[in-house]
Amino acid sequence: MKMRGKALMSNSLRIAWKDLVELFRNRLGLVMLVLMPIFMMGMVGFIFPSNNSLNHVSVGLANQDAGFGGSTVGSQVFLAILNRINDQTGMLEISNATNLDALKESVQKGEIQGGIVIPSNFTQCILSGQQGTLIIVTDNSNPQMSAAMQGALTAVFQQMSTMLAQQNVIAFNPAINATSALAIVQPYNVKVEGVVTGHSSYFDFIAPGIMAMTVMMSVMTGLPAAISQEKEVGTLDGMMVAPINRLSIIVGKTLAQTARGLLQGVLILILASVLFGVSIQGSILLVFGLLLLGVFSFVGLGVVLTSFAKDQETAMMIMMTLMFPMMFLSGVFFPVQQMPWYMQDISKILPLTYAADALRKVMVLGAGIPQITTELTVLIVFGVVMTGIAVPVFKRAMTR
Amino acid sequence: MDNESIIVVRNLTKAFGDFVAVDNIAFDMKKGEIFGLLGPNGAGKSTVIRMLSTLTRPTKGTATIGGFDIVKQDNEVRKLIGIVSEKMIMYNRLTARENLWFFGSLFGMQKEELNGRIDELLELVQLAKWEKAQVGTFSTGMKQKMNIIRALLNMPQVLFLDEPTLGLDPQSTVEIREFIRKLNREHDTTILITTHMMGEADLLCDRIGIIDHGKIVALDTSANLKNAIAGANTTILTLEIANLTPDLLTTVRALKCVETVSQENSSHMKIHAHGDGAFDSIIDAIRAKKANVVSIQNIQPTLEDVFLHITGREVRDTADQKIPLAEHRRFGGGFGGASRGRGQ
Numbered sequence: 173m174k175m176r177g178k179a180l181m182s183n184s185l186r187i188a189w190k191d192l193v194e195l196f197r198n199r200l201g202l203v204m205l206v207l208m209p210i211f212m213m214g215m216v217g218f219i220f221p222s223n224n225s226l227n228h229v230s231v232g233l234a235n236q237d238a239g240f241g242g243s244t245v246g247s248q249v250f251l252a253i254l255n256r257i258n259d260q261t262g263m264l265e266i267s268n269a270t271n272l273d274a275l276k277e278s279v280q281k282g283e284i285q286g287g288i289v290i291p292s293n294f295t296q297c298i299l300s301g302q303q304g305t306l307i308i309v310t311d312n313s314n315p316q317m318s319a320a321m322q323g324a325l326t327a328v329f330q331q332m333s334t335m336l337a338q339q340n341v342i343a344f345n346p347a348i349n350a351t352s353a354l355a356i357v358q359p360y361n362v363k364v365e366g367v368v369t370g371h372s373s374y375f376d377f378i379a380p381g382i383m384a385m386t387v388m389m390s391v392m393t394g395l396p397a398a399i400s401q402e403k404e405v406g407t408l409d410g411m412m413v414a415p416i417n418r419l420s421i422i423v424g425k426t427l428a429q430t431a432r433g434l435l436q437g438v439l440i441l442i443l444a445s446v447l448f449g450v451s452i453q454g455s456i457l458l459v460f461g462l463l464l465l466g467v468f469s470f471v472g473l474g475v476v477l478t479s480f481a482k483d484q485e486t487a488m489m490i491m492m493t494l495m496f497p498m499m500f501l502s503g504v505f506f507p508v509q510q511m512p513w514y515m516q517d518i519s520k521i522l523p524l525t526y527a528a529d530a531l532r533k534v535m536v537l538g539a540g541i542p543q544i545t546t547e548l549t550v551l552i553v554f555g556v557v558m559t560g561i562a563v564p565v566f567k568r569a570m571t572r
Numbered sequence: 573m574d575n576e577s578i579i580v581v582r583n584l585t586k587a588f589g590d591f592v593a594v595d596n597i598a599f600d601m602k603k604g605e606i607f608g609l610l611g612p613n614g615a616g617k618s619t620v621i622r623m624l625s626t627l628t629r630p631t632k633g634t635a636t637i638g639g640f641d642i643v644k645q646d647n648e649v650r651k652l653i654g655i656v657s658e659k660m661i662m663y664n665r666l667t668a669r670e671n672l673w674f675f676g677s678l679f680g681m682q683k684e685e686l687n688g689r690i691d692e693l694l695e696l697v698q699l700a701k702w703e704k705a706q707v708g709t710f711s712t713g714m715k716q717k718m719n720i721i722r723a724l725l726n727m728p729q730v731l732f733l734d735e736p737t738l739g740l741d742p743q744s745t746v747e748i749r750e751f752i753r754k755l756n757r758e759h760d761t762t763i764l765i766t767t768h769m770m771g772e773a774d775l776l777c778d779r780i781g782i783i784d785h786g787k788i789v790a791l792d793t794s795a796n797l798k799n800a801i802a803g804a805n806t807t808i809l810t811l812e813i814a815n816l817t818p819d820l821l822t823t824v825r826a827l828k829c830v831e832t833v834s835q836e837n838s839s840h841m842k843i844h845a846h847g848d849g850a851f852d853s854i855i856d857a858i859r860a861k862k863a864n865v866v867s868i869q870n871i872q873p874t875l876e877d878v879f880l881h882i883t884g885r886e887v888r889d890t891a892d893q894k895i896p897l898a899e900h901r902r903f904g905g906g907f908g909g910a911s912r913g914r915g916q
Contacts (some may be wrong), residue, residue: 183678186674186677186678189673190663190666190670193666193670194663194665194666197666197706198665222860299864329681399664403804405659405660406657406659406660406661407659407660407661407663409627409655409657409659409661410661410662410675410722411860412680413625413626413627413650413653413654413679414650414675414678414679415647415648415650415651415679416678518710560718571626571627571628571629
């Protein structure tokens with residue numbers, strides 16, 4: 173028994189070595205292996221919006237303030253504060269426009285992405301004890317941008333209103349100090365406290381998921397592809413006529429694919445921390461442990477697919493069909509909580525969901541093993557069950 | 573009898589769904605024998621080899637190699653055999669030595685033993701100086717040599733060769749043939765070979781089995797097979813006719829005693845006929861058509877004639893090109909007579 177185990181392992185290692193030598197001699201394949209994570213990270217990291225993504229947004233400003241009694245103090249104060257905030261954040265690039273229609277035309281032409289209009293009665297309203305209304309012009313064809321700009325400008329205006337109100341309170345009653353004045357204007361102050369210190373971006377959310385996905389997918393797709401390719405070329409027969417345990421073919425190939433996947437995973441990790449400032453809060457060993465566990469939970473599925481796919485083409489097609497729903501339903505790109513309930517239910521049966529979740533907890537929240545026992549249990553159980561199904565199925569398929 | 577047979581095949585059957593690829597075959601092979609399996613495409617040759625080399629499980633029946641059952645003691649069988657299939661079992665991105673090392677190590681050979689064996693084999697086929705080159709850069713002939721020495725790593729007592737010279741140039745073909753014979757002579761290796769080249773089978777094989785529709789339809793030495801059809805009152809003629817017309821071919825073909833007529837070139841035709849007086853009736857028919865006979869040759873039957881006589885088909889028509897396995901499977905059954913299942 174012990175002897176057989178040893179032979180199984182050494183034969184598996186030989187097969188893994190052979191696969192890796194082939195991989196590293198395939199120049200183009202190797203380039204793709206490195207480029208894939210780079211593209212993936214670059215795409216997700218730069219394209220998806222993050223909190224501070226509003227940078228140098230070109231905005232038109234139409235100041236139509238007619239003044240009140242010869243004074244335009246309302247719009248002057250507003251502009252002064254706006255400019256001061258903008259100098260600090262560099263959020264907007266303001267150009268002047270004549271009126272609302274001119275702004276709308278510029279948006280249609282694509283010259284500016286939105287606009288601010290100060291109506292003619294702005295100072296009049298403020299000085300006569302009414303609210304001054306500001307108009308934000310948005311580009312409806314770009315809802316994402318429009319919402320982001322609307323949100324940001326509203327926040328800025330809100331902040332300006334508060335400052336103005338604070339000053340007004342002091343003006344009414346000079347005995348009140350600035351802090352108390354602020355408390356009168358805005359009694360509630362909201363403070364956001366993350367589980368770990370420092371701000372986190374969308375990227376912190378997505379990086380662990382992408383790592384889990386890349387490693388697990390590369391094993392799940394790599395395994396059937398590699399075996400069905402050898403079946404087609406005929407080299408699989410060379411291994412099949414050797415007096416070795418059939419399992420060593422699967423184990424060896426899995427080892428090689430895992431090494432390939434981990435290589436990509438590490439690349440993603442390096443890119444994420446160098447380019448996007450993602451840091452690992454928890455233990456790095458636990459991160460790799462989780463990746464390996466994720467691989468284990470996926471191997472069975474890969475082996476079952478290998479046994480069913482007659483040729484490489486079929487294998488790839490089955491893979492693609494399975495991969496896409498998994499990518500989007502596992503909460504790698506979008507939080508599972510955003511999905512409708514039935515989608516959430518599907519997401520709960522996908523192992524990738526748990527791997528990505530656990531990895532996120534460890535990497536972003538600095539969780540240890542006690543905090544991720546549920547995920548660990550699910551992954552282990554899934555892996556054991558799938559492997560239990562896969563081994564007899566594979567053995568049967570190989571001697572058809 | 574059985575105690576000196578290294579391969580014993582009994583009632584071996586393989587079915588893929590409804591299609592019976594190998595139908596209840598039985599034969600024995602003696603140690604040191606070269607046995608040729610001939611048959612048209614799809615006859616079941618490759619399936620026989622795949623079953624005997626433990627790559628495919630038989631549906632029914634048994635076979636033993638060196639006394640070991642091919643199903644129950646498959647790993648024992650694997651230690652005794654080597655297989656050269658029509659596909660190259662070789663990784664293009666590995667060097668010659670790495671390839672041999674990989675496959676050899678799977679047989680559990682020790683480092684020194686394996687290294688020595690690899691040196692010896694590379695030397696044997698004059699590839700030693702290419703040992704560090706990737707196999708992908710090799711010519712087809714070189715690859716096939718590699719393919720064969722790969723099968724010899726474990727010093728097999730039984731070697732299965734599935735179309736070992738398919739697609740090779742004449743020089744490589746001769747080299748490979750010589751090598752096979754040498755192997756048999758010097759190491760007493762038992763060899764089961766499938767080929768569509770009748771000349772090759774005639775030259776190499778001690779005995780020949782003709783397989784058609786999954787059944788062995790004839791099994792004997794080459795000489796006996798030829799004598800059998802000569803004794804069956806068969807006449808084989810080659811006629812050279814100055815004014816050979818399609819009309820003449822049709823006339824001859826219509827004769828009762830004539831089995832097949834084939835036009836060899838613009839002036840030659842070959843006729844297979846049987847029965848007493850066949851010769852006379854053919855000549856009479858040709859004379860009646862006022863054909864101008866230049867020469868007549870009454871030829872000795874070749875293995876090809878035997879094949880034609882037994883299967884009613886020319887081996888060349890069917891076996892020059894193999895239809896890839898995957899294609900067979902995909903259209904399995906739907907092709908009617910054109911493609912009769914998969915493999916050979």
